[in-house]
Structures are given as C-alpha cells and as structure tokens.
Amino acid sequence: MVSKKAIDFPHTRPYGAGLGYRRELSQEFTMHRKEIDVVEILADQWFGDGSLAHLREVAEEFPTVVHGVGMSLAGAGRVPEDYLAEIRKVTDICDAAYYSEHLAMTHVPGLDSGHLCPPVLNEESLRICTRNVDQVQSALGIPLALENITYSVSMGADHLAAASFFAELVKATGCFILLDVTNLYINAKNHSFAPLQYLDRLPTDRIVHIHLAGGVVTSTGKHIDSHSETISNDIWQLAAETAERCSPKSVIVERDQNFPDLHALVEEVARSRDIYFPQGC
DSSP states (O other): OOOOOOOOOSOSSOOEEEEEOOGGGHHHHHHTGGGOSEEEEEGGGOOSHHHHHHHHHHHHHSOEEEEOSOOOTTSSSOOOHHHHHHHHHHHHHTTOSOEEEESSEEEETTEEEEEEEOOOOSHHHHHHHHHHHHHHHHHHSSOEEEEOOOOSSOSSSOTTHHHHHHHHHHHHHOOEEEEEHHHHHHHHHHHTOOHHHHHHTSOGGGEEEEEEOEEEEOTTSOEEEEEEEOOOHHHHHHHHHHHTTOOOSEEEEOOOSSOOOHHHHHHHHHHHHHHHOTTOO
16 A cells, blocks of 8 residues: 655644543533643534534633544444534634544444444555545545554454554554554553564654543453543552653543543643643643
8 A cells, every 4th residue: 555645733832632532521620720731522422503602611711622422434434524514613613633532343333233333454444544534635624643442352463463554544644643552551451462562663753642541450350441431540640651752642541421520631741741741730
C-alpha cells in the first residue's frame, strides 16, 4: 500500500492534561478551571442546535479537544456524509486541531453491533480503513488521531499483529495516534502479551493524545475498561513507561460513572501532567 506523507501537527505547544467533559459536572469543572488545562468533548453528545449553543460556551471557557465513537472506521461502508457534517460543526466550534476516533467497527451496512469491534487484520480491511480515514480527514479538514480499543475476541492468534496493522494504517494515511494506556494494559492482561512490545511496533512519534482511566476486574479475572474507578498503580506505571517513548499534546483522564468528588479527578489530572509534561505545558 502506498504511504502518504505524515501530516504535520499544527500546534507546537501542548494543550496539557485534563478531563473528559461531562455536563452534569459543569459547575464543578468551572470551579476547578485553573487546575484543568483542557477538556475533551465527546462529539456525538453535542449534535443539535440547542447543544451547540452550550458547546460554544464550553469552548470559550476551556481549551477543547474533540473525540468520537460512531464513525465505524473499520466497517465495510463509508462514513455517512450527514454524520460527518454534524462532526464538522462540533470541530469548527471547538477550533479542533485534530479529531480522535476509535480504530473499530461499530456497524456495517444493515447491521449495528452496539459495540466497538476490532478490525479484521488483512489487506482488504487495511484498504477499507485507509479509504475511510482519508474520507474523514478530507471532510473535516483536520487530521484524525486513531485510538486502540479493548477487545474480548481476537482477530488472530498474534495479538501484536494489531499493532502492526495500526502502524500500516498510520503510514498509509499520515494520521495520528490516540494511545489509550488503560486499553493497552487491559488487552495485555486479558490476552497475555507484553504492552511495551505492542508499543515497539507503533510509530510512537505520531502519538498526540493519551487516555487514562480506571477499570474493574471480574470474578473470573477479566479486566474491563469501565471508566468507573480510580486509576490503578499498574496503569500509572505503564503511563510512565509510555511517557518515555512519546510526546503527546493532550492527556485526558476519562470518568463516565461512579463519579467521585471532582478533587479526586483533579488529582489524577495533576499526576498525569507530572508524568507527560514534567517540564510544564
């Protein structure tokens, strides 16, 4: 597959460390404005003119990065143009330098899985993913940053092959990487591989965005990325190891349920800042 010249990142100064923005915590976010460098907007939650008015207020208060869940970049069909038009409204309001999405399949023509499913690891799948990433980057006018997902069922016996596939896609499209450290840790635990060997196969100079979150372990020993718990020491350790290999622009602590006092989340933001931006933002 022909590779494209890597897209240059348009900002030299990092956004810094922050949180995924949650409307139910908006007042608390404002109270901690000086301790949060950046917030991550989940684009799919802001469609509609009424929501966009509120989004403008958020973007005026905080530097923002934009994330999504519904493109199905690894699906057989193209990304719907009307969906991309809604995303473009959000990225324009936020003056987004890039848009992050999962390297995953959520639907194919006529079928919606309701889950993030990993791509099939073959040449045809790589061609389709490349086509879709190119389509999105052209439509949005900004680069994509693709996120590694967790998975229960593997598309092959070699779990590190997913990293090689990922690297080929980045090379073919010139896009960036969102490294979800928690997802990497969980996959490594659930499928018995070394997380740093996965990283060895990625072009780590293309990592512009980091996700960190706390998960749960089931009674059977399976790790789940629930975004509901305090970040564990093992994940912090892996974060420190990844920080030696990349220089992200944004680091986001994700929390979607079981919310603690925001002071606890701000402490996690501070710890992530110390790890990835030891010289300051």
